[in-house]
Amino acid sequence: MAEKRTYEVIFIIDPDVAENEVMQLSEGVQKIITSQGGSITKTEMMGKRQLAYEINHKRNGTYVLLEVEGSGAEIAEVERRMRVNDQILRYMTIRVDEMRRRADKLKDRRARKAAKKPASGKAIKAVAQTEPEEEESVA
Amino acid sequence: MSSNYEDRDRDRDFGFEREYDRTMPRGPRRMMRRKICRFCIEKVDLIDFKDVKLLSSYVPERGKILPRRISGVCAAHQRMLAEAIKRARNIALLPYAAD
Incomplete structure (x- = not known):
């Protein structure tokens, strides 16, 4: 667990959540990560877009993308928090450092x-x- | 590690063509244009799951992944493509099944 890993965390926020709350939510997620020892290298608000299929009877969602560097412990924590949060329709974490290394090769x-x-x-x-x-x- | 993936793929393609030639005389003669992998030409090393525009060109109407016998994508890039499409589905960028 000593080596540093890079992850992409992408999550979809409920479209009914107000804009300033979206910012709060995303900041909250980032705070969880940094408090667990991870660092955020990139934040991208991908904005509201239509979902390819319904999730919780919602047809739209606000996408947020984070690039995180850390050991993996902060990912476990942040996923645990997102799972219980009703405002987050879906989340996905992808480990990208290995993919990028392969591409470089x-x-x-x-x-x-x-x-x-x-x-x-x-x-x-x-x-x-x-x-x-x-x-x-x-x- | 012994050989490059592009080389391996080239060998496999030769095998496919030989087999195809054997069955050729039976049916009506079809024009077989040699298809080439556009990812190899563009030298793509990484297919991003967030690139919906690119991915959706390999996902026909029904939402299935376009087989490489139709698209002409090489095996290595088809694997990358399939993984990216599956990730995009998970996060609702692409449908699992349409209509």
Whole structure:
């Protein structure tokens, strides 16, 4: 649990909640996170939009997106609080640091491949065959 | 770790075409245009579940995920796409089932 993780927390607030209350709610959520030792790196109010399907007989909802850095304990706490809050129709947390690392790796690999040879059917195959050995020698 | 995912996918595609050719003479001759993955061309490494405009182009009317045999998306990107669509469904950005 020592390493830092990045999460995206997205939640939908009841459309009947007044605008200033929406701000309060989102600030409340952020306060829970910071009090648990997490830090908020990005806040995005995605605004009111139509839901693709009804949730609690509501057709609209206000979306709020937070990007959180922390150990994971604050996520557990904030999810627990959101579950009991009737004003929050739905929430979802996604761990993004691993996804981003994977994307970087793909980008890296592509850059290396492009540097080796300009694309042509046979050339690519030849590169693919020699690649494993080269990777081992690098490692 | 031995080979690149793009290379693996290329091999699989060859196999598919060979099989298709064997059955070709039977039916009426259909034009088979080679489909290419648009995510590979655009060099997309990450498909965001919040990008509703992009995702909805792979979700037809009924709300199902468009199979890659129709869209031409490569296996690796189809996996990313499917995951993003499922996440978008969870948070009501996309429908589980329409009408």
